[in-house]
Amino acid sequence: MRVFPRVRAPRPHALRRRPGAALLLLGCMPPLAAVLVLLMSPAGGERTVVLPPPRPAQARSAVLHPAPRPRIVPRYVWADDGARSQPPPRYDDKVVAVFVHHTDSPNRYRCSETPRIIRALYTGQRGNRRWDDIGYNFLVDHCGTIYEGRAGGIDRAVTGAHTQGFNHRTAGIAAIGTFTKGVPVPRAMTDAIAALAAWKLGLADIDPRVRVRLVSSNGKSRYQAGTAATLPALAGHNDGFMTNCPGAALSALLPKIREQAAHLQGRR
Numbered sequence: 001m002r003v004f005p006r007v008r009a010p011r012p013h014a015l016r017r018r019p020g021a022a023l024l025l026l027g028c029m030p031p032l033a034a035v036l037v038l039l040m041s042p043a044g045g046e047r048t049v050v051l052p053p054p055r056p057a058q059a060r061s062a063v064l065h066p067a068p069r070p071r072i073v074p075r076y077v078w079a080d081d082g083a084r085s086q087p088p089p090r091y092d093d094k095v096v097a098v099f100v101h102h103t104d105s106p107n108r109y110r111c112s113e114t115p116r117i118i119r120a121l122y123t124g125q126r127g128n129r130r131w132d133d134i135g136y137n138f139l140v141d142h143c144g145t146i147y148e149g150r151a152g153g154i155d156r157a158v159t160g161a162h163t164q165g166f167n168h169r170t171a172g173i174a175a176i177g178t179f180t181k182g183v184p185v186p187r188a189m190t191d192a193i194a195a196l197a198a199w200k201l202g203l204a205d206i207d208p209r210v211r212v213r214l215v216s217s218n219g220k221s222r223y224q225a226g227t228a229a230t231l232p233a234l235a236g237h238n239d240g241f242m243t244n245c246p247g248a249a250l251s252a253l254l255p256k257i258r259e260q261a262a263h264l265q266g267r268r
Contacts, residue, residue, distance in 0.1 A: 064205050065265040067198035072138070075148040078115035083122055087132045089152030090159040094204040096212045097170045098197045099163045100254065101136065101237045102246040107177040111143035117176060118147055125161075135161035136174040138196055144188030146196055149174070155203075165221025166214050166231070166240040171200050179247035190250075194257045197234050198264035208234040208261035216240075234258045 076084070103121060122134040136149040137160045149172075152158035162172025173193055179185050201208055211230045216223035221241050223229045229240070236254055237245035 065202055065207070065267055067195070067202040067261070067264040067266075069199045070146055070192065070195040072154055072196075073145060073147045074154075075151060078118040078147060079122075080119060082126075083119070083134075083151075086151045089133075089150070091152065092157040092159055092169045095157045095169060095171045095200050096204055096206050097166070097214060097231060097233050097235060098200060098208075099166065099170055099172050099235050099237050099240065100193060100197075100246050100250065100257075101162060101172060101174040102179045102250055103139070103174050103176050104178050104245070105176060107142070107183065109141075109176075111141050111145060114139075114141040114143075114145060114147065114176065117141075118149070131161050133161070135172060137162070137171040139174045139176055140189055140192045140196070141176045142186040142189050144186070144192040146192050163221070163237055163240045165216040165218035165223060165225070166229075168217060169214065173197065175246060175250060179250040180244070181248035183247065183249045185250050185253055190253055190257055191260070194260035195264060197257070198261035201233060201261070202265050206233050207267060208258045208265070209267075214240075232258070234261060 103117075105117065105121070109117060118134070118139055121136075121139075125131045125134050133151055134149050137158055139147045139149050141147075148154050150158055150160050157169065157171075160167050160170070160172045162174070163170065173196055175185070175189055175193065177183075197208055206212065210233050212233045214229055214231055216225055216227045216229060219225045223240075231239050232254075234254065234257065236251045237243055238251065
């Protein structure tokens with residue numbers, strides 16, 4: 001009589017303790033497919049399978065095209081006691097557009113005088129116009145130095161008072177001087193505007209070369225209140241309001257500033 005070797009039946013929980021080919025296959029499947037395989041297994045078979053833990057997803061940055069933050073001189077450098085006691089600032093959720101202005105003030109000044117000039121602008125806007133603060137979020141002098149303007153925080157989306165109808169979700173950058181047709185615009189100034197716009201728009205991953213949707217909040221702008229307008233993400237004041245600001249000379253340079261800002265964000 002011929003004797004055959006005895007074959008031992010697998011223990012009920014062997015699959016759970018020592019993953020075999022089936023577990024490796026399940027571990028390679030997408031989660032939904034693995035679940036379907038388990039649900040379709042025979043009623044009498046092993047139904048509990050220990051799958052390897054999912055691989056942690058690589059964190060994806062919320063900001064895809066950031067630009068380095070340029071050096072910004074803080075507000076306290078120019079603000080006197082009156083400018084330090086402000087009503088609470090107002091905020092938006094983010095900045096999706098930047099408006100470029102000029103201050104319509106003399107061009108002949110020493111850069112060491114910039115804090116005094118900003119103080120004078122602040123006094124005029126608070127006194128004559130009865131605003132609660134200087135309207136611009138930032139100001140740039142002809143040496144390319146960037147100053148914090150309106151209070152509330154450099155990194156935050158502070159609601160300004162720079163472009164009537166379009167102060168929400170925007171930032172105002174003022175070039176100190178008057179840049180009408182034929183007036184030279186210093187390269188240091190346009191470089192600083194590009195760097196500042198690239199950083200500020202990059203926080204919301206906005207390409208400076210695109211157009212964005214903004215809703216007018218004031219019928220004295222170019223659009224009736226409540227009207228949705230599509231404007232450049234890096235715009236001139238005159239794109240949203242009936243004005244010659246930021247002057248023909250600076251307006252003519254905006255396409256180049258947009259391209260420079262996009263390059264600083266790492267875009268092609």
